[in-house]
Amino acid sequence: MSEPPRSPTCAWPNTLVILYTFLGWGLGVWLLTSGHWMLNVAGVLLTAHALIFSGYLIHECVHHSIFEGLRPNDRLGLLLSWLNGACLADYQRLKKKHLRHHTDRLDVVTFDYRAALGATPRWIRHSVLALEWAYVPVIEILMRGMIIAYPFRYGNAAARIRLLLLLAVRVAFFTALATISVKAVLLYALSYLLFLHVLRFLDAFQHTYEVFPSHSLAPAPADPRRTRRYEYENTYSNLLSERWSWLNLLVLNFPYHNAHHERAGESWYRLPALHQSLYGKKDQQVVTCRALARSYHRHRVSRVLAEDYGSVAADGERASGFLGAVGVSFLTAV
Numbered sequence: 001m002s003e004p005p006r007s008p009t010c011a012w013p014n015t016l017v018i019l020y021t022f023l024g025w026g027l028g029v030w031l032l033t034s035g036h037w038m039l040n041v042a043g044v045l046l047t048a049h050a051l052i053f054s055g056y057l058i059h060e061c062v063h064h065s066i067f068e069g070l071r072p073n074d075r076l077g078l079l080l081s082w083l084n085g086a087c088l089a090d091y092q093r094l095k096k097k098h099l100r101h102h103t104d105r106l107d108v109v110t111f112d113y114r115a116a117l118g119a120t121p122r123w124i125r126h127s128v129l130a131l132e133w134a135y136v137p138v139i140e141i142l143m144r145g146m147i148i149a150y151p152f153r154y155g156n157a158a159a160r161i162r163l164l165l166l167l168a169v170r171v172a173f174f175t176a177l178a179t180i181s182v183k184a185v186l187l188y189a190l191s192y193l194l195f196l197h198v199l200r201f202l203d204a205f206q207h208t209y210e211v212f213p214s215h216s217l218a219p220a221p222a223d224p225r226r227t228r229r230y231e232y233e234n235t236y237s238n239l240l241s242e243r244w245s246w247l248n249l250l251v252l253n254f255p256y257h258n259a260h261h262e263r264a265g266e267s268w269y270r271l272p273a274l275h276q277s278l279y280g281k282k283d284q285q286v287v288t289c290r291a292l293a294r295s296y297h298r299h300r301v302s303r304v305l306a307e308d309y310g311s312v313a314a315d316g317e318r319a320s321g322f323l324g325a326v327g328v329s330f331l332t333a334v
Contacts, residue, residue: 013269014066017252018076021057025050025083028191029177032184040183044191049250051195054083055331056252056268062095062330065267084195088166089147089334090159096217097333102264104219105209105226105234107328111146112213113139114305125305133301137196143332150334154215198251199331204324205238205292206257208309211328235261236312237275237286245272258285287312287319295319 024046031043060066061077074091081087086094100108117125131138148167151159178185212220239255241247248255256271259278266274279285299310303323310323 014060014267017053017057017268018066021050021053021080021083025054029184029188032187032191033177033181040187044187044194047188047191048194048198051084051191052198053252054080055086055195055199056254058084058086058094059098059254059330060252060268062098063265065265084331085144085170085192086331088144088163088170089150089332093217093334094330098330100217100219101330101333102261104212105231106212106220107207107209107325108212108214108220108333109328110150110213110215110332110334111143111327112211113142113146113327115213116142117305129301129304132304135197135300137193137200139304139327140196140200140329140332143327143329147332147334150215199329200326201289201292201296202238202251202254203328204296204303204326205287205319205322206236206255207325207328208234208236208311208322210308211325215334231261232258232285235285237283238289238292239286240289242286242288248272255289258283284314287322291317291319292322292324295322295324299323 028043028045028047028050031039031046034040034043057066058077058080061073061080064070064073066076067073074095077095078087078091081089081091097108097110100106117128128138128142148163151163155163174185174188177188214220235258237256237258239245239248240250253268253271254260256275259271259275260266262278263274275283299306303309303326306323308323309325310321312318312322313320
């Protein structure tokens with residue numbers, strides 16, 4: 001799966017963001033152990049933001065846009081995965097599955113959670129929907145639980161041993177943190193939920209692709225409908241702000257999603273300029289987060305079991321019928 005041509009990488013933006021991510025995570029966790037509530041609040045926000053950056057930096061590593069070579073990108077991606085728990089998945093599978101999202105022009109997922117929920121007793125489905133109504137990201141947590149279950153269903157003995165060792169290391173870390181402060185562990189859980197919400201909000205409204213559940217790494221069956229034009233028309237740039245473009249740096253410019261799909265190997269800090277050169281000041285595929293926030297709230301239950309992601313209107317309240325996606329994170333596609 002080849003990448004489109006990219007501009008030469010520039011070291012200092014990536015260096016600053018990588019340092020912020022690792023140091024911010026460490027400082028954030030330390031602030032969670034403080035006895036002062038204001039420092040705890042700062043710790044929750046800083047830890048959550050470092051986790052968000054760790055996720056989007058992994059995305060950059062998957063597209064080899066941090067370093068020139070493949071190996072340095074993969075090594076950094078693996079290291080970052082220890083921060084947000086993605087280390088429990090096979091990094092190479094995450095990478096290949098995400099690149100299939102680009103080549104197949106589908107939302108390629110490993111687990112069909114809708115089918116799984118459909119096979120459960122009604123009380124379980126209703127409990128899941130009730131928690132989603134209360135803004136608990138149950139599906140995202142379920143998808144991460146399925147990552148843990150994956151080696152026991154599809155993997156070999158080595159994959160199972162690897163997973164158990166990784167789980168032991170993570171349990172040991174949080175046990176050690178709990179000996180310092182149980183409150184810090186609870187606040188870390190809050191930070192992690194904020195991290196999940198930010199990623200799922202942006203993921204929800206970036207495509208109206210078909211979902212293709214498959215644990216295989218083989219390409220999806222070819223479909224002549226899925227052209228470059230189809231990719232553009234079913235991809236959306238859900239910018240935090242058009243007027244103050246710097247705000248999109250808070251999520252590492254991930255909302256410039258049409259530009260990313262046009263040139264997947266372009267570094268995060270070049271996406272605003274690429275977006276401007278491709279689409280100008282106004283583009284029909286831009287739907288701001290301000291417009292999407294109402295849909296995120298209104299459809300938070302119905303989107304869980306919906307058959308498709310809905311549609312974006314040409315004018316007016318464009319996002320009113322945009323239900324959005326659930327469970328399509330690149331961090332859970334193994």
